[in-house]
Every structure is written in structure tokens, then in C-alpha cells.
Amino acid sequence: MNGGNINVGIPGAAKSTEIKGTEFGLKTYPNPFDDHVYFDLQLTKDSKVRLEIFNIDGSKLATIYDDVVIGYDHYQFEYSPENVSAGKLVYHMIVDGQLMFTGKLIHY
Numbered sequence: 001m002n003g004g005n006i007n008v009g010i011p012g013a014a015k016s017t018e019i020k021g022t023e024f025g026l027k028t029y030p031n032p033f034d035d036h037v038y039f040d041l042q043l044t045k046d047s048k049v050r051l052e053i054f055n056i057d058g059s060k061l062a063t064i065y066d067d068v069v070i071g072y073d074h075y076q077f078e079y080s081p082e083n084v085s086a087g088k089l090v091y092h093m094i095v096d097g098q099l100m101f102t103g104k105l106i107h108y
Contacts (some may be wrong), residue, residue: 038078048068049066089095
């Protein structure tokens with residue numbers, strides 16, 4: 001299966017929930033997107049994380065990340081779809097075995 005290219009880095013800040021002046025959670029941008037979308041992540045504790053992309057029919061296109069993240073570190077993941085039709089996509093982030101973040105992406 002060829003769902004796209006994936007890059008992983010540890011720069012910028014993640015946004016979702018603010019705790020004591022520091023933002024924690026998952027931020028996706030830009031949305032809608034054309035050639036790539038970024039996921040910024042920061043969690044408050046070391047956790048096993050899996051980030052996956054699905055088409056609107058529920059077929060998995062890619063696993064962007066499936067490993068441990070270190071608490072308070074910033075992570076950035078980039079997804080560049082290849083041979084994926086324009087339309088709605090869905091992402092799921094599972095943290096320590098529980099679905100913690102889900103959202104829709106629009107790929108044009």
C-alpha cells in the first residue's frame with residue numbers, strides 16, 4: 001500500500017489543552033491541505049503513541065508514528081499523501097492503548 005510520505009521531527013509547540021501556561025495535545029495544520037499536513041504533539045508524560053490516517057471509507061492509508069514519545073518534548077510529524085484521491089481523511093491518535101485524538105482532514 002502506498003499512502004504517502006512521512007517525516008518525523010521534534011520542533012514547534014503543540015496546541016490543544018493548556019496546562020499551567022504550557023500547551024499540550026495535538027495540533028494539525030494546514031487544514032484543508034494540498035501536498036502535506038503537519039501534526040504537532042506534546043504530552044505531559046512518556047506514552048506509547050500511534051498516529052494513523054484513514055480514508056472516509058475507513059481504510060487505513062498510513063501509520064505516521066508508532067513508538068514512544070517522551071513527556072514534555074515537542075514532536076512534529078509530516079504526512080504527504082501519494083496516490084490518494086482528494087477528499088476527506090480521518091486521523092486517529094491512540095495514546096497508551098486509548099483513542100485520545102481524532103479529527104477530519106480535507107485533502108484537495
